[in-house]
Amino acid sequence: MRLMKNIWLIAIILGFWACKKPKEVDGPLVTEFYGPFNLVEGFKASADTFSFNNTQANHFTAKFNRSADWKITIKGLQSGAVKEIVGSSKVIDFNNSVWNGSTTFIPVFKSENCEATFTVEDEGVLIKDTVFIKTVKPVDQGLVIADFETNNPGFFIDYSSDGDTIRVESAPLKAPYGKQYFLMQGYDKNGDTYLGQLGIEAKDVISSDTVFKTSTKAPSELYFNLLVYGFNKPSILKIQFGEDENNNKITDNKTEDVYAKSVTVDWVGWKVVSIKYSETTIDNASATGNKKQEPDKIGIVSFIHLTTAVKGKAAYAFDYMIFTTGKPFQP
Amino acid sequence: MNCILMHKNCYSLKSLLKFLVKSTKSKYLILLLAAAFVINSKLFAQQGNNKVAFFGLGRAVLQQTQLSGKALDSDTSNAKQANSGNTLIDVGLNVKPNANTQINLIFRAKNEFGGFYGSGATVNVRQLFVKGAIAKKINYKIGDIDxxxxRYTLWNYDEEGRVNESTALSMLRDVVYYENFYNKNNEWRVQGAQTDFAFSIKNIIQKWNSQAYIARIKVASSAPEMLINGVSTTIDQSKFLTLGLNYANTFEVAKTSSEPSTFRNPVFTVTGSTKLQTDKIEAKLFTEFGQSTLEYINTTVPVNLKQGGMMEVGASIDLKKIGLVASASFRSVSSDFFSAGAQSKRINFNQSASLFPTIGNDFATRETNLWDLSRDTRLYNRNLSQRLMNYNPRYANTLAYGDATPNRQGAVFNINYKHKSEIVDAFLQANFLSNIKGEGALEAKNYQLIKTGANVNIDKILESTRVFKLSLGFGMDKASRNGDTITSVDYLSNIIDAGVDAEILKNTEILLGIKTIKAKGKEYIPVRSGYNQIENFTLLKDDHKETILAIGLKYKFTKNIFVALQHHYVKVDDFGKDYKINQSFILFNLIY
Incomplete structure (x- = not known):
């Protein structure tokens, strides 16, 4: 029993020893995120004039005493185009604020004067600067599968019993490219969240093709991009990629892989949605496909319209669908 | 020939398996087969055939749930009522083709309510393994293994949110456990191969047990395939001394996907214990210490290799005549200690609840509450995670990752008491821990976690044959840190569980249960990168209350068959913005 008493004593001493002050810190200090916020260096553009046809690193600069969630919003004063750059850091420089002339909310920028607004919302900081665009950004190249203009593919449409509106429109929205766009809107009457879908097969784009002729076999290199308009009605856009693994001109979801990714459309206006093929997940795990992402075997792309809640409403429009290689499409 | 009697017909094992494989092509054939097995199981028993045994489970649950409260006052976007349920049958088949081989297979047929005429029906294989012994010495098991x-290498820790929970509230939790293959032994269900053997050396080693395994825990997708392998060995040198070694290595296999980076996480620990015992008392000294390595290979950004250590040393005493076991120990788990096998959590806090996942017109995610945790299978995780998973300090803060929680050291005390006539059993666990490294500040956080509970079997006092049991539990989880207004931490969470099981009529029990939690204060929750490093903190300022009341009836047809009818009332109050959930459900459960 004396031995046991001594052991309990040792445990208590070790317990007190454990309360000693540590000399090291795991991770950053909380004061780097939650202390008082001060600007050390003001916000400004790296130059008065930006040209996007060369390698010039057009960016913005600022410094703070601690990390903060910041946002730079650049607005074309003529076009109304908007570019947003967001970050969380103590310093804004060419590492985190380079602007290549691309657009977050369509339309695209012209050669025009722009207003750049810097905000740190939590701290009530708002600073403005101006910049002139001398040369606009060239259009990104890739495999366009639908722009809903004259080269309209012979896509198939599936309507659910909810009677979803799924069709090509030219109004009231202004299409980001050309004059027409594709609209999906409806109400989930039957309570299954499914409203309808649009499918585009490779042979609809080029009749001799059975798969989309993407220029890479690496899933981490291929991006599927489209411009999506949100109406402030949170909706889910599920994009499925069906593979033709055996090159028999049929994409069979029972014997061949289908990969998918869902995007919650919760913004207002036109915005680019880019999906890296390697970030899609298998959507028909119980099928007998080879469970291998093969970007060069995609035979069909489907767009499934879902509500975020049972018996909810959902709406969005989309336009200009394009596969790009190596980087996402930037309008 | 291995002959299996089926009623009056005789099939070879090969032909039976061939028939099963063919049948999987048609769910209806499987259903017929399942029904045939159930009908024939009695006949098997009657004929005394011991080569094939049937077992399984049948279950039907039907629930109606309503959502209301201030938080939904202007909500026109979300459903406020949901009806759901399913029926399922698991048909298990244990085939012994010879004395040293066993094949174990469970088919599942499930039908969701609302999926009329079979449209919501699924049929699949729930479990399949083969086990046996080589030369009657070396046991092996291939397929689904546990x-x-x-506790620091491979351990499936119990989830948070309960301290001696009532029968009423744990009824659907048992369903969650069954669905996720959790068991009382804290094992992880994986797919792979396992072997174990034991031997002794006269006058030197009383018993030497060893096990080795390899399992695939994640298939290749955009990320590489992940495996775990390991070895455990325990040497009982004598009745006084036991030594052991555990090694578990979780790793990704390079080139199994297009992603070039992989990770490896070998962990090893050494255990030892010595004891002295008499008829009245058993005194024991125990220890475990070890090291972990976490390495990321071929990453696009350089990531430092991390090595961490752990150490536990303690003593326990068992006063056999009184029924009291007490222990005290010192534990230290460094901030860099990482063990995928021991620190993966059961609850996936990134997953939204199945019922009413969003709330409000802005479709904000409804935070998972204690009631969801007691019933929602979807919230639970079956996989080992290669990074520390998210946690909610309301439900577990001091030991968010069980005893293997990193960056903790201090004293741990345990007392368990069991009355010899089983009238009362009680427990007390007390953890007084602190950070080894400051977490976001130079000052250490101090943690106090106390859990206590008791079961009082009133039926034993009254010497009644009918069940009359009272259960109580209380937990306090406190974190504090001195400092200025920015760095200071003061967070307290209290949980209470209580329940009554009373057999009012023969085989008919009334079940009452209550659970409450109150969490208040300020805490910083680490936000980790994909490489497991703290890169930020989420500031939590909390004033949160949850109350769950349960009332119901349970009728037992036999020991293994019951039907229960319950109503749950849930109130969640977050900074005065509350919502309520009312659920009525019927559960029929049959084990055969």
């Missing part, structure tokens, strides 16, 4: 080692 694994565990020590």
């Amino acid at each position: 694994l565990k080692q020590s």
Whole structure:
């Protein structure tokens, strides 16, 4: 029993020893995120004039005493185009604020004067600067599968019993490219969240093709991009990629892989949605496909319209669908 | 020939398996087969055939749930009522083609309510393994296997949110456990191969047990395939001294996907214990210490290799005549200690609840509450995670990752008491821990976690044959840190569980249960990168209350068959913005 008493004593001493002050810190200090916020260096553009046809690193600069969630919003004063750059850091420089002339909310920028607004919302900081665009950004190249203009593919449409509106429109929205766009809107009457879908097969784009002729076999290199308009009605856009693994001109979801990714459309206006093929997940795990992402075997792309809640409403429009290689499409 | 009697017909094992494989092509054939097995199981028993045994489970649950409260006052976007349920049958088949081989297979047929005429029906294989012994010495098992080692290498820790929970509230939790293959042994269900053997050396080693395993825990997708392998060995040198070694290595296999980076996480620990015992008392000294390595290979950004250590040393005493077991120990788990097998959590806090996942017109995610945790299978995780998973300090803060929680050291005390006539059993666990490294500040956080509970079997006092049991539980989880207004931490969470099981009529029990939690204060929750490093903190300022009341009836047809009818009332109050959930459900459960 004396031995046991001594052991309990040792445990208590070790317990007190454990309360000693540590000399090291795991991770950053909380004061780097939650202390008082001060600007050390003001916000400004790296130059008065930006040209996007060369390698010039057009960016913005600022410094703070601690990390903060910041946002730079650049607005074309003529076009109304908007570019947003967001970050969380103590310093804004060419590492985190380079602007290549691309657009977050369509339309695209012209050669025009722009207003750049810097905000740190939590701290009530708002600073403005101006910049002139001398040369606009060239259009990104890739495999366009639908722009809903004259080269309209012979896509198939599936309507659910909810009677979803799924069709090509030219109004009231202004299409980001050309004059027409594709609209999906409806109400989930039957309570299954499914409203309808649009499918585009490779042979609809080029009749001799059975798969989309993407220029890479690496899933981490291929991006599927489209411009999506949100109406402030949170909706889910599920994009499925069906593979033709055996090159028999049929994409069979029972014997061949289908990969998918869902995007919650919760913004207002036109915005680019880019999906890296390697970030899609298998959507028909119980099928007998080879469970291998093969970007060069995609035979069909489907767009499934879902509500975020049972018996909810959902709406969005989309336009200009394009596969790009190596980087996402930037309008 | 291995002959299996089926009623009056005789099939070879090969032809039976061939028939099963063919049948999987048609769910209806499987259903017929399942029904045939159930009908014939009695006949098997009657004929005394011991080569094939049937077992399984049948279950039907039907629930109606309503959502209301201030938080939904202007909500026109979300459903406020949901009806759901399903029926399922698991048909298990245990085939012994010879004395040293066993094949175990469970088919599942499930039908969701609302999926009329079979449209919501699924049929699949729930479990399949083969086990046996080589030369009657070395046991092996291939297929679905359950694994565990020590609490720091491979261990499936119990989830948070309960301290001696009432029967009423744990009824649907038992369903969650069954669906996720959790068991009382804290094992992880994986797919792979396992072997174990034991031997002794006269006058030197009383018993030497060893096990080795390899399992695939994640298939290749955009990320590489992940495996775990390990070895455990325990040497009982004598009745006084036991030594052990545990090794578990979780790793990704390079080139199994297009992603070039992989990770490896070998962990090893050494265990030891010595004891002295008499008829009245058993005194024991125990220890476990070890090291972990976490390495990321071929990453696009350089990531430092991390090595961490752990150490536990303690003593326990068992006063056999009184029924009291007490222990005290010192534990230290460094901030860099990482063990995928021991620190993966059961609850996936990134997953939204199945019922009413969003709330409000802005479709904000409804935070998972204690009631969701007691019933929602979807919230639970079956996989080992290669990074520390998210946690909610309301439900577990001091030991968010069980005893293997990193960056903790201090004293741990345990007392368990069991009355010899089983009238009362009680427990007390007390953890007084602190950070080894400051977490976001130079000052350490101090943690106090106390859990206590008791079961009082009033039927034993009254010497009644009818069940009359009272259960109580209380937990306090406190974190504090001195400092200025920015760095200071003061967070307290209290949980209470209580329940009554009373057999008012023969085989008919009334069940009452209550659970409350109150969490208040300020805490910083680490936000980790994909490489497991703290890169930020989320500031939590909390004033949160939850109350769950349960009332119901349970009728037992036999020991293994019951039907229960319950109503749950849930109130969640977050900074005065509350919502309520009312659920009525019927559960029929049959084990055969």
